[in-house]
Amino acid sequence: MQGSELNRDEIQSRRFFIAGLVTFFTSFALVVLGALRFVVPNVQYGKSLRFKVGMPSDFPDKAATYVSDQQIFIVRDGNSYLALSATCTHLGCAVRPDDASPGFFCPCHGSRFGSDGTNIAGPAPKPLEVYEVSLGNGGELIVDKRVRTSRKDRFRT
């Protein structure tokens, strides 16, 4: 019992003091680092990532229709439908239909995209994202933003 207790000299030693300091500041740093977790939100309230956009016949042929509350374009070409993200792949601004060509134009830094979302000019490094389109029970188009597909793999009615 006597041997396991620190004697007075040990408690007053420089080594004990430094060990105490190191322990204190290490635990303090760990607590601070752990507390940083606070700034990362755990819950996001928002719209469902899988949603109805309307009947296939609602969309005009050979045109891009903007679904503003979801920030996507539905591009219809005959019986094929493409759900394109309206978020520019450069720095995230919202693209809009190009006045000069059938594609899209980003007002922030001038990127241009073809009507199938292919990046053709400006700083955008990638084509616009393509989301999966399917048909709901009521015959309406359903877009799922969680599933990204290829522009070659178009949905056909």
Place this chain on the structure above:
Amino acid sequence: MIENPPGFERSVLRRLGGAFNATSTGQFLATIPGAGKLFAGFRGGFWRALAKDVAHSGPWRSAFKHPLPQTPKEQSEIAITSFWMHLHPATVSRKSLKFSVTYGLGGLSAGLFAMLLITGIMLMFYYVPATDHAYKDMVDLQSAVSLGKILRNMHRWAAHLMVIVVCLHMLRVFIQKGYKPPRQFNWVIGVVLLVLTMMLSFTGYLLPWDQLALWAVTVGTNMAGAIPLIGEKFRYVLLGGPAVDQATLIRFYVLHVIVLPVAIMLVMVFHFWRVRKDGFSGGLEHDA
């Protein structure tokens, strides 16, 4: 019983100047019709007696421990013991006082910051950092609040100017080699201040919640997202979600009005203190 130090009486009266002088007050009142009659009872010794009472009161005397200094020795003693006096250096070399040494850029930056602090606090009386309020509050400040337009524009222009002046200050220090020993650490502190200024500028940019603000912050945080490995996570934490929204607005607001101003003030105080301790750069060659 505390004894007045020698010269106390004289110093107090000199400090008070003519402000409470009975004769001049009486003369002033005589120019206002009816005032003479109204204040007739106060005429004569009233103001002088009041001034004397105040000057002899404990709180007043506690604020002026020393009489007005008459010699350089007394002056330097006050410079050591008085808070306000110690902010000013005891001696300054003539050369470093030349305007072309500093162009007053550091002082201008600090002055602009003071202006931003005051106008910013005043804007906070009307601005609510909510997505359905922010833009309307900003528009209201511009049109429906007394002095609101000049207040907001003072804040806006002072903010733009501060970024410019801070950069010019840095350029001036660089050109004059003010970053060289013994001032190398104050250059580092200055860089921290520059970064904090930029962060204040960026966080404040979102608060009007107009299209410019929204997309500028979208672009800015997407740039942060390009940091290798932690970029996406960092962007998520900055925005408080996947895109610029209410969570972002309140985050930027808290950073802009509390976190960053407090941080920059602490670092500024350290910066100024080091300026004093390292000596003024203009006097370098001639001081030694």
